[in-house]
Each structure stands twice: as C-alpha cells, then as structure tokens.
Amino acid sequence: MRFYFDNAATSFPKSPAVLAAVDAYQRECGAAAGRGGYRSAIAAGKLVEGCRSEAARLLHSAASRLIFTFNGTDGLNQAILGVCRPGDHVITSTWEHNSVLRPLRFLADRFQVEVTRLVPNAKGQVTPDAVNQALTSRTRLVIIQHASNVLGVVQPVTEIADVVRTHGALCAVDAAQTAGHRPISLNDSAIDLWMTSGHKGFGGPLGTGLLYIGPRVEEQIEPRRWGGTGTQSEDDRQPSAIPDRFESGNFNVPGLVGLGAALSEGTDDILAQRQQHERALTIELWDQLARCPAITLYGPSPQDADRIGVISLNVAGLAPHELATILDEHYGIEGRAGLHCAPGVHRWLGTLETGGTYRVSLGPAHTAGDVAHLARSLIEVAGGPAK
Numbered sequence: 599m600r601f602y603f604d605n606a607a608t609s610f611p612k613s614p615a616v617l618a619a620v621d622a623y624q625r626e627c628g629a630a631a632g633r634g635g636y637r638s639a640i641a642a643g644k645l646v647e648g649c650r651s652e653a654a655r656l657l658h659s660a661a662s663r664l665i666f667t668f669n670g671t672d673g674l675n676q677a678i679l680g681v682c683r684p685g686d687h688v689i690t691s692t693w694e695h696n697s698v699l700r701p702l703r704f705l706a707d708r709f710q711v712e713v714t715r716l717v718p719n720a721k722g723q724v725t726p727d728a729v730n731q732a733l734t735s736r737t738r739l740v741i742i743q744h745a746s747n748v749l750g751v752v753q754p755v756t757e758i759a760d761v762v763r764t765h766g767a768l769c770a771v772d773a774a775q776t777a778g779h780r781p782i783s784l785n786d787s788a789i790d791l792w793m794t795s796g797h798k799g800f801g802g803p804l805g806t807g808l809l810y811i812g813p814r815v816e817e818q819i820e821p822r823r824w825g826g827t828g829t830q831s832e833d834d835r836q837p838s839a840i841p842d843r844f845e846s847g848n849f850n851v852p853g854l855v856g857l858g859a860a861l862s863e864g865t866d867d868i869l870a871q872r873q874q875h876e877r878a879l880t881i882e883l884w885d886q887l888a889r890c891p892a893i894t895l896y897g898p899s900p901q902d903a904d905r906i907g908v909i910s911l912n913v914a915g916l917a918p919h920e921l922a923t924i925l926d927e928h929y930g931i932e933g934r935a936g937l938h939c940a941p942g943v944h945r946w947l948g949t950l951e952t953g954g955t956y957r958v959s960l961g962p963a964h965t966a967g968d969v970a971h972l973a974r975s976l977i978e979v980a981g982g983p984a985k
C-alpha cells in the first residue's frame with residue numbers, strides 16, 4: 599500500500615476528472631492553443647480559456663487578471679522581478695520559500711534593492727503592525743506567504759494587505775500552500791499580486807500555476823518573458839494587454855486542461871469543507887503524536903493557531919532523511935525530509951544544522967484511517983510508548 603503524505607510538494611492522487619480530461623485532450627486534440635485557425639486549434643484555445651474562467655470563478659477575480667504560469671516559482675519570479683526597480687525597498691519574512699528569497703537576493707545583489715526580512719513572532723505570526731512599522735517611503739512591495747510549507751502556520755494576509763494599501767505600497771501573497779485548501783476572494787481583498795501552483799491544492803497536473811494581477815499593479819508590472827503570443831504578430835513589441843503581456847510561448851495545454859477539470863470540481867463551499875476536514879485530521883494527528891515522548895512536533899499546536907495540514911517533526915535518534923527512508927520502505931509512507939526550500943524557518947526552529955525536519959502534508963482525499971496509520975507507524979518507529 600502507498601500512503602502519500604507530500605501534498606505540500608504536489609497533490610496526489612489527481613481526481614478521475616483530471617486524468618480523463620488530460621487523456622482526452624492528448625488523444626483527441628493535441629493542438630497548440632491560440633495559434634492556428636483550424637478546428638482542433640480553436641478547441642484547444644477554448645479549453646485553455648475554460649480553465650481561466652474556472653479559476654476566475656473560484657478565486658472571485660476577472661478572468662483577464664489571471665496569468666498562466668508553469669508553477670508557483672514562475673509566478674513569484676514574474677511578480678517580484680516585474681515590479682521591483684533599482685533602489686526599491688521590499689518587505690518580506692524570513693520564513694519565505696526560496697522562490698521568494700532567491701529572486702529578492704538577486705535584486706539586492708544586482709540592483710541595490712533593500713530587503714527587510716521580518717522574523718515571525720513566538721506564535722509564528724507576521725503581524726500587520728510589524729509590517730506597518732517596517733514600511734518606508736521607498737517600500738514598493740510587501741511579499742508574504744499565506745501559509746508556511748514547513749509549519750503550516752497561516753499569516754493574516756488580508757489584514758496585512760489592508761495596511762500596505764493604506765501606505766500606498768503593493769502587496770503580494772504567495773498562496774502556494776493555501777490555494778485549493780480554503781476559499782479566497784481576490785476581488786474583495788487589497789491583495790495586488792497573488793500566486794500559486796496549479797498542481798498542489800488545486801489538484802491540477804505538474805507544470806501549472808496562476809498569477810493574479812490586480813488593477814493597481816497592472817500598469818507597473820513588466821513581463822519577464824517576451825515572445826509569441828499569437829496576437830499582434832506584426833509588431834516586435836510585446837502586446838500590452840493582459841493576459842497576453844505575460845503569456846509568451848506555447849501554453850502547457852495538457853496541464854491546463856487538467857487544471858481546468860480540477861478547478862471545475864471546486865466551489866467555496868467545497869473548499870470550506872476541505873479546510874474543515876484537513877483541520878480535523880491535523881488536530882487528530884497532532885494529538886496522537888504529542889503523546890509519544892520521542893517525537894518532537896514543531897510550531898504552535900493546531901488548537902492554538904490557524905494552521906493548514908502540514909506538520910513538521912523529528913524522532914529522537916534519527917536524522918530526518920533516515921526516518922523518511924524507514925517510513926517509506928517499511929510502512930509505505932511518503933513524506934519529505936530536509937529544509938523544504940525554506941531555510942529561515944529552520945533557523946527559527948534550530949533545525950538548520952541538523953538536517954531539518956520530516957514533513958507530512960495532508961490533502962482532501964485523506965481519511966481518518968490514513969492518518970491513524972501514519973500516527974501508529976511514526977510512534978512505532980519512535981519506539982513508543984505513549985506518554
């Protein structure tokens with residue numbers, strides 16, 4: 599048996615509707631979208647735009663404000679490199695993924711962009727007040743994750759966005775870990791840039807992602823990729839209209855067809871149910887594991903903090919990667935060991951020099967039985983007995 603607990607990396611299994619849609623496109627269509635005028639090319643274009651409409655419905659956004667990217671990292675790079683100018687000031691947190699920290703480091707080294715990295719408080723929170731205090735007249739961008747991919751702690755991003763808007767800077771949210779796990783309404787928020795992977799919580803195939811570009815940022819943001827869009831082809835300048843400005847080169851049509859099928863299965867009510875289901879499983883797992891003295895659980899308990907279904911832990915006497923191998927080979931459990939591309943969280947936890955943590959991450963398909971197997975296996979490896 600295979601027990602997949604790495605949904606923070608990418609979701610598995612994909613739903614039957616996703617598999618069927620990708621298969622049908624690959625077998626029966628296979629044409630590029632937005633290029634040719636023949637019937638199957640037009641059909642491919644409609645499939646891609648159908649995916650955009652489904653995303654717009656679920657995110658409560660205008661469809662034209664949603665850009666297709668190839669993963670979360672791609673959208674983050676477009677957002678950060680597209681709005682920052684030499685000498686700007688950017689605020690972020692030490693807990694961000696390297697997909698945020700590395701483009702910012704590049705801008706700091708090459709273009710004298712000043713980066714303030716806020717350290718979350720003892721509860722793992724970046725408060726709106728802390729952001730407010732760090733804002734300066736040169737701050738162009740505040741970029742904050744919605745939830746940590748190591749500890750699952752959720753940040754108050756809509757409140758932060760309100761503070762940033764009052765100040766006049768731009769607010770970007772890395773929603774790689776929350777999209778598809780809880781509802782969001784972009785139209786109703788002060789978030790200017792929002793991006794996610796399509797292949798994690800949304801349940802689409804790998805190679806997909808989304809970037810939302812809000813009205814305040816639309817005029818300022820420059821593309822990071824130039825090329826064929828299938829529109830205004832006589833002009834060697836990039837089209838200025840969105841989404842074309844940011845969508846050069848062929849789409850990942852099979853991926854977007856799958857993503858469209860995945861998104862069409864979602865509603866706000868379904869996402870709220872997923873959130874509740876994953877929260878109940880997270881609390882159950884945490885409570886089980888907390889009874890074993892040889893297991894260290896990291897971050898605030900899910901009873902004390904808003905957390906998604908991501909838990910980081912260590913077992914006394916085992917390096918995280920040793921634990922991962924034992925669980926995989928003897929219990930069929932697939933989780934991830936290491937730093938999870940977020941070194942700042944490990945600096946905060948004190949696990950940077952010791953191989954990081956072992957991480958398990960839940961998805962909507964998990965059952966109480968899956969979680970019971972995970973808890974039992976971990977406690978057995980840790981040598982029990984229960985506290």
Ligand SMILES: Cc1ncc(COP(=O)(O)O)c(C=O)c1O
Pocket residue numbers: 606607669670671672695697743745746747772774775794795796807
């Ligand atoms: C918080 C966070 N941001 C960004 C990313 C990058 O997303 P992708 O793997 O789709 O490039 C991840 C991936 O795990 C993540 O957890």
